[in-house]
Amino acid sequence: MSATATLPPAAMLLDSEEGSQYLEISMGPHHPSTHGVFRMNVVLDGETVIKLKPVFGYLHRNHEKIAENETYLGSMPYTDRLDYFCSLTNNWGYALAVEKLAGIEVPERAEYIRVITAELTRLQNHASLVGFLMQDMGASGTPLMYAFREREKILDLFEALTGARMMCNYMRFGGCRCDLPAGWLDWAKKVVASFPKFLDEFETLLVGNEIIMARTQGVGVLSRELAISAGITGPMLRASGVNYDLRKVDKYGIYDRFSFRVPLGDHGDVYDRYMMRLLEMRESLKILEQAMKDIPEGPFTDPKTKVRNFRPKPGEAYGRIEAPKGELGYYLISDGSPNPYRYRVRPPSLINLTVLEDMCLGRNVADVVITLGSVDIVLGEVDR
Amino acid sequence: MTLEALAALKLEIEKNVPGAIVEIITNPSVSAQHSLLIDNAHGLAVAMFLRDAPELKLDYCSNVTGIDWPSREMTEKTKVKKMVEGPDGPVEKLVDEVRKWTTPAYLEVVYHLYSMTLGTGPVILRLRTGDRGENVQVPSFYSVWRSCDLQEREVYDLYGVIFEGHPDLRRLLMWDEFTDWPMRRDYVDPDDYEYEPTAHDEVLTRAKAHYPAAAPAESGPAEDNA
Amino acid sequence: MDQALKHELRSQGVIATTLEELYNWGRRSSIWPLNFGLACCAIEMIATTMARYDLARFGAEVFRPSPRQADLMIVAGTITKKMAPQVVRLYNQMPEPKYVISMGACAISGGPFKQGYNVLKGIDRYIPVDIYIPGCPPRPEALLEGFMALQRKIDEQALTGAGRARHLNADLPSEFVVPKFGEHDLEPPMNPTVWNPPLVQIGAAPKPAPAVHAAAKPAVPPATGGA
Numbered sequence: 001m002s003a004t005a006t007l008p009p010a011a012m013l014l015d016s017e018e019g020s021q022y023l024e025i026s027m028g029p030h031h032p033s034t035h036g037v038f039r040m041n042v043v044l045d046g047e048t049v050i051k052l053k054p055v056f057g058y059l060h061r062n063h064e065k066i067a068e069n070e071t072y073l074g075s076m077p078y079t080d081r082l083d084y085f086c087s088l089t090n091n092w093g094y095a096l097a098v099e100k101l102a103g104i105e106v107p108e109r110a111e112y113i114r115v116i117t118a119e120l121t122r123l124q125n126h127a128s129l130v131g132f133l134m135q136d137m138g139a140s141g142t143p144l145m146y147a148f149r150e151r152e153k154i155l156d157l158f159e160a161l162t163g164a165r166m167m168c169n170y171m172r173f174g175g176c177r178c179d180l181p182a183g184w185l186d187w188a189k190k191v192v193a194s195f196p197k198f199l200d201e202f203e204t205l206l207v208g209n210e211i212i213m214a215r216t217q218g219v220g221v222l223s224r225e226l227a228i229s230a231g232i233t234g235p236m237l238r239a240s241g242v243n244y245d246l247r248k249v250d251k252y253g254i255y256d257r258f259s260f261r262v263p264l265g266d267h268g269d270v271y272d273r274y275m276m277r278l279l280e281m282r283e284s285l286k287i288l289e290q291a292m293k294d295i296p297e298g299p300f301t302d303p304k305t306k307v308r309n310f311r312p313k314p315g316e317a318y319g320r321i322e323a324p325k326g327e328l329g330y331y332l333i334s335d336g337s338p339n340p341y342r343y344r345v346r347p348p349s350l351i352n353l354t355v356l357e358d359m360c361l362g363r364n365v366a367d368v369v370i371t372l373g374s375v376d377i378v379l380g381e382v383d384r
Numbered sequence: 385m386t387l388e389a390l391a392a393l394k395l396e397i398e399k400n401v402p403g404a405i406v407e408i409i410t411n412p413s414v415s416a417q418h419s420l421l422i423d424n425a426h427g428l429a430v431a432m433f434l435r436d437a438p439e440l441k442l443d444y445c446s447n448v449t450g451i452d453w454p455s456r457e458m459t460e461k462t463k464v465k466k467m468v469e470g471p472d473g474p475v476e477k478l479v480d481e482v483r484k485w486t487t488p489a490y491l492e493v494v495y496h497l498y499s500m501t502l503g504t505g506p507v508i509l510r511l512r513t514g515d516r517g518e519n520v521q522v523p524s525f526y527s528v529w530r531s532c533d534l535q536e537r538e539v540y541d542l543y544g545v546i547f548e549g550h551p552d553l554r555r556l557l558m559w560d561e562f563t564d565w566p567m568r569r570d571y572v573d574p575d576d577y578e579y580e581p582t583a584h585d586e587v588l589t590r591a592k593a594h595y596p597a598a599a600p601a602e603s604g605p606a607e608d609n610a
Numbered sequence: 611m612d613q614a615l616k617h618e619l620r621s622q623g624v625i626a627t628t629l630e631e632l633y634n635w636g637r638r639s640s641i642w643p644l645n646f647g648l649a650c651c652a653i654e655m656i657a658t659t660m661a662r663y664d665l666a667r668f669g670a671e672v673f674r675p676s677p678r679q680a681d682l683m684i685v686a687g688t689i690t691k692k693m694a695p696q697v698v699r700l701y702n703q704m705p706e707p708k709y710v711i712s713m714g715a716c717a718i719s720g721g722p723f724k725q726g727y728n729v730l731k732g733i734d735r736y737i738p739v740d741i742y743i744p745g746c747p748p749r750p751e752a753l754l755e756g757f758m759a760l761q762r763k764i765d766e767q768a769l770t771g772a773g774r775a776r777h778l779n780a781d782l783p784s785e786f787v788v789p790k791f792g793e794h795d796l797e798p799p800m801n802p803t804v805w806n807p808p809l810v811q812i813g814a815a816p817k818p819a820p821a822v823h824a825a826a827k828p829a830v831p832p833a834t835g836g837a
Contacts, residue, residue: 029696037648037693057557059649062726084650103414148660228443228500244500261518283830315413318496331449354533361481380649559692559791566727573727574795
């Protein structure tokens with residue numbers, strides 16, 4: 001059996017102290033419910049999880065090392081591929097960090113375009129996440145199909161604006177790559193106006209559903225103290241009742257101009273995390289409506305920013321934004337050359353997985369699947 | 385955080401953690417995010433103090449970054465006024481003076497701290513190892529902030545920094561049998577691609593190593609391997 | 611059979627066919643892909659199965675979670691060296707006849723991440739690939755086009771003779787060596803029975819020689835063991 005000798009067995013029995021046997025199973029990296037190539041080694045006593053060790057690295061594609069040999073702008077397309085659902089927020093985070101490092105001002109119109117694209121990204125990310133979560137719970141197909149139907153409408157907008165459905169590569173240091181095409185804003189207004197209908201439909205279908213409540217309420221509970229200590233961010237943190245949204249705390253970009261609320265959960269269980277996503281979509285719609293009403297005319301990029309031979313002064317900067325999955329940070333060190341000396345991504349998905357074991361201990365295997373689903377991970381970002 | 389506020393924080397730390405050696409590392413870029421270099425012996429105590437002090441409450445460690453600083457030859461040209469023997473006696477003249485030195489080699493770990501309770505930050509901490517060979521130990525902040533768990537494992541995996549006190553220091557991203565530290569600047573990655581359509585510079589050198597002499601193409605049946 | 615006669619018969623309501631045609635038609639119309647996504651391309655693969663692009667029109671909507679029930683492996687995304695052994699093992703576990711679509715630049719050659727130390731420079735170094743779909747990521751339409759190309763390929767497979775399909779030829783391997791994790795790299799870094807680097811003339815080669823691949827005859831018996 002030389003061909004398989006290097007691989008760990010998928011399941012093995014361990015002797016327990018009481019004389020019974022524990023079962024250790026390896027979920028993943030090829031598993032339909034692990035949202036990509038993620039692996040967990042789960043030790044079971046009967047049906048109960050007594051140990052869970054996540055194994056990472058199956059999508060470690062050396063983004064940080066490659067970025068050290070790329071120019072600052074050359075890393076922008078790679079950021080698309082971090083969290084491949086949300087390329088536009090990834091772009092924004094990186095652009096923000098470089099703008100901090102080099103002291104670049106962003107024109108008004110570009111800020112509005114950034115807010116609009118980022119909130120559209122949040123809409124499609126949250127919609128797909130809820131669809132995938134339902135898929136994990138056994139509602140195979142329908143909710144995900146509904147979510148992807150809406151997602152396609154938003155992807156069409158992205159394609160008209162940036163030329164690509166997923167890998168937008170749109171933001172630039174000091175602005176955006178191009179202006180909104182003619183008629184785009186009216187089209188986007190239509191999409192945004194039709195979105196509440198989808199949300200109503202989704203909520204009628206899911207929120208009061210008894211099976212969903214039975215499967216999710218009280219499952220995967222994360223306490224407030226542990227959430228803060230473990231650096232959990234994004235909807236997952238707010239589901240545990242911590243009011244920390246970078247759009248309100250840092251007020252990066254122009255988020256202080258919009259009125260929107262931050263939904264907070266109470267129990268920190270899977271149900272709260274899933275409701276966070278539904279409520280946040282409503283708030284994003286509010287921001288979108290305000291931004292699309294107020295967007296001014298003007299330049300879409302700072303004309304003084306160098307594109308070629310862009311060399312920030314030596315120093316370092318840490319820039320962070322509220323990405324759909326949590327705090328996405330970029331830490332850059334410049335040594336005055338055209339390439340960053342150190343380029344680090346602070347991945348929200350990876351750090352939100354820190355507490356996976358704490359949330360799953362004592363639960364059933366089936367609960368592990370939905371707990372993982374409610375964390376909202378994308379492996380491109382977890383492993384980079 | 386301004387330099388003045390950071391200097392006050394430095395005094396505060398030195399007052400509350402006896403013996404701690406704290407140094408302010410200034411950041412000349414526009415972002416002006418200055419940082420504090422902490423000595424390894426008192427690292428844990430300083431971190432505990434920063435987390436628990438009621439006026440700081442840095443309860444959220446956002447980001448842990450490893451950085452490799454190999455020894456580098458630095459040269460600096462400065463204009464120095466010197467008395468030079470001129471044709472009519474000594475004259476004061478600007479002369480280029482070249483100063484050469486090598487920087488010490490070490491690995492560095494950077495922590496970005498925020499306060500979720502107060503909404504303040506970032507306070508940036510730095511820890512440095514003795515060198516890049518044997519003395520690569522720094523204290524682990526796992527017991528202070530749980531968010532350091534996976535991030536410190538990642539720094540260990542990619543840089544080889546040993547975090548003392550981390551309960552589960554294993555490789556995170558690479559496989560267990562792997563022996564190198566891939567994010568270090570002197571890491572040589574496996575020579576595993578042979579041909580690039582746009583061969584130039586480094587790639588061409590690499591490709592040449594695979595085909596030392598431009599050997600004539602083997603005469604065999606042309607076969608499409610697609 | 612004479613094509614004209616066949617059409618003539620069909621207009622009379624008589625369908626004449628060969629066993630080969632019928633067999634290939636059946637197989638190409640019910641290809642079940644493995645439910646298997648690696649990276650970004652997997653999202654486009656999911657989008658392809660959704661209502662808008664509807665892969666079900668081609669008889670391939672049944673994504674199977676188990677390789678034992680799958681006919682087609684869509685390698686959708688970057689294969690890292692840590693993942694490569696598992697991909698090869700999944701391929702080995704699939705029953706014949708089996709096909710591989712290499713979807714996206716990463717699965718073909720490493721794509722934008724080619725310089726990465728942990729990135730495999732193309733899945734065809736370990737397993738044979740039938741269809742390559744370029745793009746980063748390829749659009750759902752591109753995946754559909756690649757899928758139809760695979761159907762055309764299946765249509766042309768012969769059942770008998772020296773050129774018969776691989777799954778009907780017991781001499782050809784259906785399982786390949788699973789690489790091991792080494793100290794610096796995967797061991798072996800490629801499977802020479804499947805893939806060899808193209809021979810390239812570097813430097814003094816004013817007129818480009820025809821691209822001659824090294825003999826890649828899979829004359830070696832299949833990998834020992836299996837999953």
